[in-house]
Amino acid sequence: MSLSNRIKNQHLLSRAGFGVSIDDIPHLDKNNNKFLKEIIKASQDTIQPLEVQDPFVENTLKSMNPDERGDMSKEMFSEMNKPKGKAIRMQSGKDIQQLSIDWMHEMVYSKAILREKIALFWHGHFACNVNNSMYEEELLSIIRNNALGDFRILLKEVSKSSAMILFLNNQQNSKKHPNENFGREVMELFTLGRGNYTENDVKEIARAFTGWQVKTGAGFFFNEKIHDTGNKTFLGETGNFNGDDAIDIILKQKQTAVFISQRLYRFFVNENIDASAIQWLSDRFYKNDYNISLLMEDIFSSDWFYNESNIGIQIKSPVVYIGGIRRFLPMTLQNEEVQIVLERLLGQWLFNPPNVAGWAGEKAWIDSSSLMLRLKIPSLIKNDETLDLKPKTDDDVQMGQKEYLQIGPKKKKSGGYQILASVDWSKLLKAIGEKDKTAVLQKMKSLLIQTPDNKIDDAVIMGDKTDEDLIQFTRRITIELMSTPEYQLC
Amino acid sequence: MHIKRRSFIKLSSLATASLFVPKFLNAMAQDENATVPKGNKVLVVLQLSGGNDGLNTVIPFSNDIYYKSRPVIGLQKDKMLTLTDEVGIHSELSFFKSLYDEGNLGILNSVGYPVPDRSHFRSMDIWQSASDSNKYLQTGWIGRYLDEQCMDCEMLTTALEFDDTLSMAGRGVSQKALAAKDPARLLNNSKDAFLKSLTKMYQHDLHSIEHESPVDYLYKTMAATQSSASYIFEKSNSKKTTATYPNTQLGKSMKTISSLILSDANTQIYYVSIGSFDTHVDQIGRQAGLFKQINDAIEAFTNDLKANNKFEDVLLFTFSEFGRRVSQNASKGTDHGTANNMFFVGGGLKQKGLLNNMPDLEDLDAGDLKYKVDFKSVYATVLKNWLGADDEKILGKKMEYLSFV
Numbered sequence: 001m002s003l004s005n006r007i008k009n010q011h012l013l014s015r016a017g018f019g020v021s022i023d024d025i026p027h028l029d030k031n032n033n034k035f036l037k038e039i040i041k042a043s044q045d046t047i048q049p050l051e052v053q054d055p056f057v058e059n060t061l062k063s064m065n066p067d068e069r070g071d072m073s074k075e076m077f078s079e080m081n082k083p084k085g086k087a088i089r090m091q092s093g094k095d096i097q098q099l100s101i102d103w104m105h106e107m108v109y110s111k112a113i114l115r116e117k118i119a120l121f122w123h124g125h126f127a128c129n130v131n132n133s134m135y136e137e138e139l140l141s142i143i144r145n146n147a148l149g150d151f152r153i154l155l156k157e158v159s160k161s162s163a164m165i166l167f168l169n170n171q172q173n174s175k176k177h178p179n180e181n182f183g184r185e186v187m188e189l190f191t192l193g194r195g196n197y198t199e200n201d202v203k204e205i206a207r208a209f210t211g212w213q214v215k216t217g218a219g220f221f222f223n224e225k226i227h228d229t230g231n232k233t234f235l236g237e238t239g240n241f242n243g244d245d246a247i248d249i250i251l252k253q254k255q256t257a258v259f260i261s262q263r264l265y266r267f268f269v270n271e272n273i274d275a276s277a278i279q280w281l282s283d284r285f286y287k288n289d290y291n292i293s294l295l296m297e298d299i300f301s302s303d304w305f306y307n308e309s310n311i312g313i314q315i316k317s318p319v320v321y322i323g324g325i326r327r328f329l330p331m332t333l334q335n336e337e338v339q340i341v342l343e344r345l346l347g348q349w350l351f352n353p354p355n356v357a358g359w360a361g362e363k364a365w366i367d368s369s370s371l372m373l374r375l376k377i378p379s380l381i382k383n384d385e386t387l388d389l390k391p392k393t394d395d396d397v398q399m400g401q402k403e404y405l406q407i408g409p410k411k412k413k414s415g416g417y418q419i420l421a422s423v424d425w426s427k428l429l430k431a432i433g434e435k436d437k438t439a440v441l442q443k444m445k446s447l448l449i450q451t452p453d454n455k456i457d458d459a460v461i462m463g464d465k466t467d468e469d470l471i472q473f474t475r476r477i478t479i480e481l482m483s484t485p486e487y488q489l490c
Numbered sequence: 491m492h493i494k495r496r497s498f499i500k501l502s503s504l505a506t507a508s509l510f511v512p513k514f515l516n517a518m519a520q521d522e523n524a525t526v527p528k529g530n531k532v533l534v535v536l537q538l539s540g541g542n543d544g545l546n547t548v549i550p551f552s553n554d555i556y557y558k559s560r561p562v563i564g565l566q567k568d569k570m571l572t573l574t575d576e577v578g579i580h581s582e583l584s585f586f587k588s589l590y591d592e593g594n595l596g597i598l599n600s601v602g603y604p605v606p607d608r609s610h611f612r613s614m615d616i617w618q619s620a621s622d623s624n625k626y627l628q629t630g631w632i633g634r635y636l637d638e639q640c641m642d643c644e645m646l647t648t649a650l651e652f653d654d655t656l657s658m659a660g661r662g663v664s665q666k667a668l669a670a671k672d673p674a675r676l677l678n679n680s681k682d683a684f685l686k687s688l689t690k691m692y693q694h695d696l697h698s699i700e701h702e703s704p705v706d707y708l709y710k711t712m713a714a715t716q717s718s719a720s721y722i723f724e725k726s727n728s729k730k731t732t733a734t735y736p737n738t739q740l741g742k743s744m745k746t747i748s749s750l751i752l753s754d755a756n757t758q759i760y761y762v763s764i765g766s767f768d769t770h771v772d773q774i775g776r777q778a779g780l781f782k783q784i785n786d787a788i789e790a791f792t793n794d795l796k797a798n799n800k801f802e803d804v805l806l807f808t809f810s811e812f813g814r815r816v817s818q819n820a821s822k823g824t825d826h827g828t829a830n831n832m833f834f835v836g837g838g839l840k841q842k843g844l845l846n847n848m849p850d851l852e853d854l855d856a857g858d859l860k861y862k863v864d865f866k867s868v869y870a871t872v873l874k875n876w877l878g879a880d881d882e883k884i885l886g887k888k889m890e891y892l893s894f895v
Contacts, residue, residue: 129611184624313704345655354658355615357626363707364628367656368646368715369669371708372679388675389654395540395610395768451705457691484688485708 003306008032010450011311012039014490015268016300017113019324020447025431036300040293043115047144048106052098053133056091060084061134062217088132095133099140100343100350101336107319108326114296119147120319121267124358126158126190128167129351131396134217135163136351151260151290156247159186162214168356170212174226180206183246185356191250193259197235204234208246257286261295268299270310271362277304312450312489315362318346320490321374325381325482328448330427334420341417342377344391346370352394366488378482380419382475387417429474437462437473444474448481450490456481524721525754531838531876532751532758534806535632535659536784539765541610542810543777544830544859547583548597548848552576555851559817563773563824577848582781585789586833593842594792594801595835596894600849601868602829602861606812610768610826613811618659620866620885631869632759633662634884635877639758640665646718649759650750652743659761667761668718671739673746677723680716689713722750722757729753733794736786740764744791752798758877767810773823784808788835801837805876805895808833809865815857829861832868834894841894867892 006028013020016039020028027035064084107116122143130136139161146154158164159182165171170182183206187197197205211227214220222242232241235249250256261282262273269277285295299305316324322339333339343349347370348359373389380387432447434440441461449456461477468476481487546563549570550556557564570578571587579587589595605623607613616623620631629637632649640648641664649667651660660667670676692709702710726749735745740762747760764784769776788806795801813830829849849859870889873881882888 129609181624315704315708347655352611354628355612355626357628360628363704364661366708366711367661367666367669368711368718369655369676371711372676372715375682375685375712376679392653392655392657392763393539393766395766455692456688460687460691480684483684485692485712486705488708489704 021327127353127358540768600862630659636665
């Protein structure tokens with residue numbers, strides 16, 4: 001059975017982007033192929049740079065003498081406890097929070113939805129947590145600029161970023177004292193996947209990366225003095241390889257194209273891999289010399305992407321969930337910082353992945369407390385109720401001190417957070433373009449619920465409040481539909 | 491549409507009469523009087539978040555290196571209670587001194603893991619997931635215990651974390667612990683009339699389910715949360731303890747735990763955290779304040795359990811993601827270190843007092859204590875000897891057993 005353009009386009013918007021926005025509603029019946037082309041084109045437009053870093057961080061770090069600064073690994077974690085270190089950390093915390101808010105803003109309002117969505121994928125794929133705004137900003141910029149470009153360039157730039165070199169301890173990787181962490185993770189997490197290299201490959205490739213270091217504020221530099229110039233043998237090749245050679249050798253392995261195709265398929269299509277689709281995608285990805293944009297076009301234009309078994313079965317990540325609500329509801333969010341609290345409570349705090357393996361995704365998003373909170377958030381938006389929950393503390397940022405980040409106005413009595421959003425319900429009703437309650441319900445349901453054969457009983461949603469006017473009705477049913485388990489899926 | 495709780499439960503009881511109704515919906519018909527048999531073993535995990543300074547907790551006061559390394563923050567003898575001729579315990583932990591004297595405290599020194607990590611989040615991740623420091627797991631050791639023990643559990647009450655969000659420790663592949671700072675609030679959130687009507691609506695259509703789809707998983711979690719919340723709420727009120735507890739977050743949590751244990755609730759693992767022990771600056775006052783909270787809460791809890799003959803069935807242990815460096819820093823504090831000590835409290839300890847040697851301050855690794863006991867051995871021992879579980883499967887490898895239980 002072939003699906004309508006509307007269903008296909010909604011599916012595309014939910015996977016290639018962050019769901020249907022109020023502005024998309026009039027265009028949903030467009031030819032699906034044309035719709036896809038527009039999304040891809042919009043995502044190749046000039047990028048909106050995200051620059052939030054206060055010069056204080058960079059200036060202070062640069063002004064410190066090497067002794068004050070200590071080991072560069074201290075520029076990321078909380079161990080630098082001199083007054084200047086503490087000031088840097090606090091400013092970094094504020095900067096990273098702003099970076100996160102600005103990026104969320106792009107996800108919600110930019111037309112380049114595919115680029116921001118795949119950037120979110122790379123943000124988890126190249127998981128990194130350095131609590132230093134200068135380095136986090138640089139890494140996000142590399143990821144967003146190359147998100148749909150050449151995977152070889154993306155991989156090399158990420159691997160040479162200050163954030164990643166510090167995070168994966170390559171600063172300490174020298175001929176005399178090799179540190180295997182960086183080389184291991186490049187193969188295990190970034191390219192080949194576990195089981196596709198030997199322990200000996202790890203040892204040898206680590207030697208190729210010796211000397212890849214960074215300098216405070218100046219970024220990557222190749223420290224020849226500590227580079228191992230001997231012959232190395234890994235992945236079946238022998239030679240006096242350096243780090244760039246190592247990455248090229250990894251990319252020669254077809255397995256890299258397979259692994260990246262699998263990861264992208266899981267993120268954009270279905271967590272259960274389809275072997276023939278992966279074979280086809282990875283063959284083409286390899287042949288196209290790792291062109292990410294072409295790979296994405298392959299995915300979104302294939303018949304299987306629009307197969308019913310792939311629609312409405314993905315659990316939205318917290319960022320997609322929050323972004324999706326903001327895209328659909330015409331709303332102003334007075335305290336955007338509250339999104340950080342929600343991200344933390346729901347388990348996807350941007351710039352703070354749980355570990356180098358990134359976020360596990362799918363069912364791992366859902367536990368009793370995160371699900372109950374998701375089902376409650378829409379009514380918090382509607383009623384300005386207080387969110388009386390506290391995220392776990394993060395000692396890497398806080399160093400035992402109280403939470404210093406200002407997260408919106410607090411209610412005095414309970415100390416909870418308020419979402420403080422105002423929604424223009426009549427604008428939404430106008431966009432829906434329906435005049436009676438039954439029609440509004442049907443339209444709203446088709447826009448918000450992606451599960452093909454959903455069991456939501458209209459009678460439960462309609463209710464028996466006959467005195468509601470159409471706007472009140474629209475408001476109530478929108479909130480109720482967003483408070484269903486089905487709405488968690490896309 | 492508002493459904494009264496009683497009639498709701500009746501409705502779902504009818505549903506369970508049908509063989510075709512998937513198991514998870516039985517969760518809604520859970521008998522709220524269900525209890526566990528007498529002698530059921532309970533574990534309480536007390537996480538000291540932020541990296542507690544073990545050397546100022548259990549103090550080697552006869553060791554010169556200790557005072558040389560800590561000229562300002564080294565504790566003098568009048569700031570501790572002596573356990574042996576060489577070892578003292580922080581003076582705010584006076585109840586732990588009593589537990590030590592009566593043989594209900596075990597102290598295990600130098601617990602850690604190879605190639606230690608100094609980031610809070612990574613080291614906590616290693617402890618909670620029970621992974622090696624060069625491996626990354628997406629599940630926690632308690633979660634994997636639930637995966638093993640709880641394939642058929644209809645509720646989420648086997649492990650209960652007292653917080654608004656669930657830690658990595660409680661996340662399994664198919665099972666997860668329940669997280670709630672306060673049972674009453676969880677109940678309040680989950681009994682929303684609209685959500686209940688959704689659960690009921692979904693139930694009508696379940697005969698069509700052949701295998702669990704994502705939406706089934708969500709409904710199952712919602713239904714299980716609703717029934718678990720009401721179970722925990724009812725149980726924590728059915729034989730509510732009459733003992734007095736300190737009015738701190740930890741005191742309140744321990745009081746709820748006690749009430750649940752006294753009413754023979756089916757929860758086997760309770761998980762509580764306190765912090766922050768990240769004492770880079772002005773360590774003395776902060777650590778003492780936190781110890782006082784722990785001491786008072788555990789004193790009330792222990793006495794309560796003893797008075798109700800439950801102390802033999804409960805094992806509590808403490809841990810922190812790392813210890814701190816042997817030498818103090820320039821801010822009257824200590825920086826991130828490695829190996830640390832753990833406390834074991836309970837009426838059923840097989841080995842008491844100091845379970846091994848104090849850390850060797852002469853044999854350091856660049857200023858840090860060397861670990862002597864892998865923390866995964868502690869988990870293996872607790873899983874096998876206390877909870878009767880398959881530790882090898884849960885931890886993914888065979889660890890050496892210790893003999894404290």
